[in-house]
Amino acid sequence: MVPSLLVGLQRSTAIDYDAVAYRTAVILTEDPGEPSISALPGVYVPTDATRFQWDSKTPSFLKNFMQGSSALRFGLTVSRDSPNILSQRKINLFFDPAFTAEEIRQCLIYGEIPYGYNITLTRLDTQEVFTNGTGPYPEGRYGYIRRYVKIKNYTSATVTNETHPGFNATTQYLTPPFDNSQYQTFRVALDGLWLYWDGTGSRKYLVSTPYVIDPTQDNITVNLGLEGFLNNSHVNPNAFTQELPNPKVYFDWDAWRANCDQPGTPPCSVLYPQDIPPNYATLRSIEFRDRSDNPIDLITAGAKVTVSYHDPDTADTMLPLTDLDPPSPVRVGNWINLTIGNVPQDYMEQNKRMDIVYTFVEDPVVNPGVDPGDPADDISLYIPRTLISGTLRYDYNPANVTQPALAPGILEVAIW
Amino acid sequence: MEGLSPEMKEEAQWIVLMGFLVSIGIFFLALILSQSTIVGQTTAEGVLEFPKNDLQDVRAEILDITKEKSMGSLTQAQENRVMEDIQNLSLHRKSALVEYLIGDWDPGAGNRIVRIHYNNGVFEYDETASVRY
Amino acid sequence: MVNSDAQLYTMEGIAAGVIMILTAYLVLGSPSVYTPGDTHITDMQLEQVGADVLKIMDTPPDLNNASELEKIVATNDGARFHQLFWETYLMSGEIAAQKTTRTGSSIITNATVYYHYTDTVTDPLNPQPVIQGYQLSKPLIPYSGSEPGVRVTRYVNVTARNTTDCSSCCPIPPCDPALCPKMPATVEDRPQVMLVEVFMWKA
Numbered sequence: 038m039v040p041s042l043l044v045g046l047q048r049s050t051a052i053d054y055d056a057v058a059y060r061t062a063v064i065l066t067e068d069p070g071e072p073s074i075s076a077l078p079g080v081y082v083p084t085d086a087t088r089f090q091w092d093s094k095t096p097s098f099l100k101n102f103m104q105g106s107s108a109l110r111f112g113l114t115v116s117r118d119s120p121n122i123l124s125q126r127k128i129n130l131f132f133d134p135a136f137t138a139e140e141i142r143q144c145l146i147y148g149e150i151p152y153g154y155n156i157t158l159t160r161l162d163t164q165e166v167f168t169n170g171t172g173p174y175p176e177g178r179y180g181y182i183r184r185y186v187k188i189k190n191y192t193s194a195t196v197t198n199e200t201h202p203g204f205n206a207t208t209q210y211l212t213p214p215f216d217n218s219q220y221q222t223f224r225v226a227l228d229g230l231w232l233y234w235d236g237t238g239s240r241k242y243l244v245s246t247p248y249v250i251d252p253t254q255d256n257i258t259v260n261l262g263l264e265g266f267l268n269n270s271h272v273n274p275n276a277f278t279q280e281l282p283n284p285k286v287y288f289d290w291d292a293w294r295a296n297c298d299q300p301g302t303p304p305c306s307v308l309y310p311q312d313i314p315p316n317y318a319t320l321r322s323i324e325f326r327d328r329s330d331n332p333i334d335l336i337t338a339g340a341k342v343t344v345s346y347h348d349p350d351t352a353d354t355m356l357p358l359t360d361l362d363p364p365s366p367v368r369v370g371n372w373i374n375l376t377i378g379n380v381p382q383d384y385m386e387q388n389k390r391m392d393i394v395y396t397f398v399e400d401p402v403v404n405p406g407v408d409p410g411d412p413a414d415d416i417s418l419y420i421p422r423t424l425i426s427g428t429l430r431y432d433y434n435p436a437n438v439t440q441p442a443l444a445p446g447i448l449e450v451a452i453w
Numbered sequence: 454m455e456g457l458s459p460e461m462k463e464e465a466q467w468i469v470l471m472g473f474l475v476s477i478g479i480f481f482l483a484l485i486l487s488q489s490t491i492v493g494q495t496t497a498e499g500v501l502e503f504p505k506n507d508l509q510d511v512r513a514e515i516l517d518i519t520k521e522k523s524m525g526s527l528t529q530a531q532e533n534r535v536m537e538d539i540q541n542l543s544l545h546r547k548s549a550l551v552e553y554l555i556g557d558w559d560p561g562a563g564n565r566i567v568r569i570h571y572n573n574g575v576f577e578y579d580e581t582a583s584v585r586y
Numbered sequence: 587m588v589n590s591d592a593q594l595y596t597m598e599g600i601a602a603g604v605i606m607i608l609t610a611y612l613v614l615g616s617p618s619v620y621t622p623g624d625t626h627i628t629d630m631q632l633e634q635v636g637a638d639v640l641k642i643m644d645t646p647p648d649l650n651n652a653s654e655l656e657k658i659v660a661t662n663d664g665a666r667f668h669q670l671f672w673e674t675y676l677m678s679g680e681i682a683a684q685k686t687t688r689t690g691s692s693i694i695t696n697a698t699v700y701y702h703y704t705d706t707v708t709d710p711l712n713p714q715p716v717i718q719g720y721q722l723s724k725p726l727i728p729y730s731g732s733e734p735g736v737r738v739t740r741y742v743n744v745t746a747r748n749t750t751d752c753s754s755c756c757p758i759p760p761c762d763p764a765l766c767p768k769m770p771a772t773v774e775d776r777p778q779v780m781l782v783e784v785f786m787w788k789a
Binding site: 467470477480500501509510511514518526527534545 | 594637
């Protein structure tokens with residue numbers, strides 16, 4: 038009788054919900070979470086079954102982990118030394134609907150009473166709202182706290198002919214022989230030496246965690262805009278019939294048009310009714326290589342790589358590229374968007390380098406020759422479609438990489 | 454109940470009555486105990502009293518100064534004046550004593566040792582940080 | 587013959603009465619107990635919000651810029667301080683938030699900057715450290731003292747006494763540096779640390 042009397046008194050009057058809300062908010066906004074390897078950017082820390090960065094795992098892994106009576110704590114800051122600055126990857130993981138209320142209580146709110154809760158993060162610049170809760174705010178008494186935070190956004194690099202005309206490689210590739218022996222590569226270089234270190238001269242300083250571009254913590258996005266780098270040219274079919282074996286090959290669309298629109302020759306619209314210059318590139322593969330140009334298998338190592346490309350035949354449709362080394366070249370339109378996340382630590386240490394290598398090949402064009410029905414006189418030419426070459430440094434130069442400023446937000450925790 | 458004498462009946466009633474009185478007494482004590490956990494410092498007062506923001510601020514400021522010193526933006530004289538700034542401001546405006554010592558750069562270990570001491574009369578904080586710049 | 591029968595019956599009756607009252611108490615629920623310190627919760631929330639806003643104002647937005655608060659103190663721009671602290675952070679947070687609280691629209695702030703200098707004038711043989719303050723941003727209504735207030739502070743780095751770039755506080759650039767607000771004359775011209783104090787209360 039007596040113990041139940043005590044519990045009755047405690048439950049109705051003495052639970053300080055504001056205290057629980059405050060504690061929960063402190064864990065979310067000032068704690069990097071557990072397990073956490075609290076390494077400096079670019080420093081390799083050996084990991085094992087209980088020592089790893091909690092936001093580098095998937096929700097199903099974490100659910101298994103917490104069942105095994107191992108400590109998991111949802112803290113959202115980028116590091117131990119930067120309170121109130123939250124990591125985008127941790128935010129996305131924490132607000133994942135895969136986690137049940139029971140798991141949130143076990144790993145964030147603590148205590149034996151099954152609290153109702155509502156945790157909301159609102160970005161003040163985009164008004165985007167993330168919510169995780171058991172329900173809307175109740176009518177009666179509840180504890181509440183509001184914290185102001187800054188959110189570290191992901192960086193991205195956008196390469197187009199307008200922004201980076203230096204990568205245009207017309208003279209390099211528009212030279213014979215056009216026999217499929219040439220290919221074009223474009224590289225994006227991520228090097229620990231310039232990502233993790235700042236400063237010049239005798240001493241370099243580690244870039245501090247809220248501002249560092251760290252592929253092991255954040256997503257890296259490269260948007261490659263091929264328009265302007267594409268070689269929109271046809272082979273002049275007249276060349277095959279008239280001037281074998283030295284085909285006159287035009288690589289300048291305007292010159293070709295000018296040629297067929299001469300007085301005395303039929304107009305282009307009659308000769309070539311499908312008068313559309315090709316608008317695609319031929320992507321052979323996307324690979325990752327290290328400093329010595331050896332290939333790295335990121336996907337097997339656990340990284341998440343998402344590639345989508347613009348379908349050249351339909352306007353504005355982006356298709357996913359599931360195989361980064363397809364059996365035959367893929368025709369891609371104006372954009373190839375690549376996002377890498379969860380790069381394992383050992384691939385991006387302070388002195389390591391990772392290059393993203395896009396390889397484009399020449400596009401085969403077959404001319405049926407004098408006798409269209411006879412394959413013996415068919416002539417094959419390989420047109421280089423993508424005139425791009427060079428290496429983009431993914432570094433802190435705003436001309437190369439868009440680094441969004443820290444975005445303000447508010448985090449509200451309500452407990453009842 | 455002819456077998457029981459009047460004295461035994463009386464004793465029985467006494468025993469039962471005393472039992473009730475004792476249980477009431479225990480209940481009363483239990484009430485007092487439960488109330489006593491409420492009367493005390495509340496969590497909000499505890500939060501207001503603990504200088505969390507002050508500590509985070511002072512610590513971030515000292516690490517900032519360490520970085521400036523490493524980058525060569527501060528001479529030793531300027532650094533000493535900045536230390537006086539922090540100490541005087543903290544003592545006069547925050548009623549807290551702050552002392553810190555920024556060690557020399559150790560090229561072998563690749564770090565610098567920074568010691569921080571904070572005391573506001575109620576809470577004391579000491580830290581030895583290994584700083585990589 | 588005096589015996590204790592009647593006394594026993596009386597006490598039994600009293601005991602029964604007490605038990606019945608107790609049962610009634612259990613059935614009807616416990617009475618509300620005053621939890622002292624309820625009034626401190628809103629103070630705590632207000633202090634935490636103020637400290638948070640100062641902290642994020644003092645965080646540089648990216649690698650190449652100083653923080654907003656540093657720029658405000660360097661240019662002595664009280665209007666910008668009020669706009670940022672109250673409008674951009676407190677009010678936007680209040681509008682975007684799920685719950686309207688005291689920590690929002692009706693908060694008045696008074697910002698002061700404290701600095702340290704050495705007084706060599708009063709007694710040249712015995713220079714003394716002096717802590718002096720000047721107002722950064724005036725409150726809209728003076729503090730009446732009837733509402734509890736909280737004080738939040740933040741250390742700010744200042745590189746030199748007066749900045750030459752005061753483009754943020756003059757209406758049409760280029761600015762005449764002579765017209766920009768200056769720090770008091772006793773602020774020393776050296777890299778130093780100043781303390782921004784914001785006192786907040788509900789109107």
